[in-house]
Amino acid sequence: MQIAPLAPNEEDRLALLHALDILDTPREPVFDLITSLAAQALRVPVVLVSLVDRDRQWFKSSYGFDIRQFDRQSAFCAHCIVQDPPLVIPDTLIDDRFFDNPLVTGTPGIRSYAGVAIRSLKGLPLGTVCAVGWEPREFDEADIGCLCQAGLLVNPGVKAQSVKELI
Numbered sequence: 001m002q003i004a005p006l007a008p009n010e011e012d013r014l015a016l017l018h019a020l021d022i023l024d025t026p027r028e029p030v031f032d033l034i035t036s037l038a039a040q041a042l043r044v045p046v047v048l049v050s051l052v053d054r055d056r057q058w059f060k061s062s063y064g065f066d067i068r069q070f071d072r073q074s075a076f077c078a079h080c081i082v083q084d085p086p087l088v089i090p091d092t093l094i095d096d097r098f099f100d101n102p103l104v105t106g107t108p109g110i111r112s113y114a115g116v117a118i119r120s121l122k123g124l125p126l127g128t129v130c131a132v133g134w135e136p137r138e139f140d141e142a143d144i145g146c147l148c149q150a151g152l153l154v155n156p157g158v159k160a161q162s163v164k165e166l167i
Contacts, residue, residue, distance in 0.1 A: 031061035081125035
């Protein structure tokens with residue numbers, strides 16, 4: 001299993017994440033609506049709004065999933081926040097970074113993943129909106145566009161002239 005590298009601005013990222021005081025807060029209907037709509041639009045069993053903390057990935061919202069957090073070392077989203085384009089993995093079992101990840105080989109058995117980073121206005125990555133599947137699948141441009149739009153709903157302060165700028 002490959003562990004994601006830390007963001008170059010990791011301490012600033014974590015300071016902002018903690019200053020927002022959103023970790024470990026109760027579920028909110030607006031985030032649950034976003035994950036529910038995204039799951040339906042993408043035809044996936046799970047959509048998450050995750051925040052990547054120092055040692056864990058915590059879910060502000062989850063559709064189709066009852067677990068509230070994972071350790072950061074195994075978190076797919078920890079990889080997603082350190083890159084600019086969306087992270088798309090059609091089949092986790094043939095991806096060198098994830099084929100032996102405990103989230104793939106054990107419970108919950110992730111087989112496909114697509115995630116987009118949620119960033120602050122200054123570009124600090126705080127977490128992701130991600131789609132998870134139990135079967136391999138391709139995510140096309142429309143799927144990624146939908147995920148990017150869900151990211152804009154989660155973080156409306158981010159300005160983009162079009163979703164194409166985010167892909």
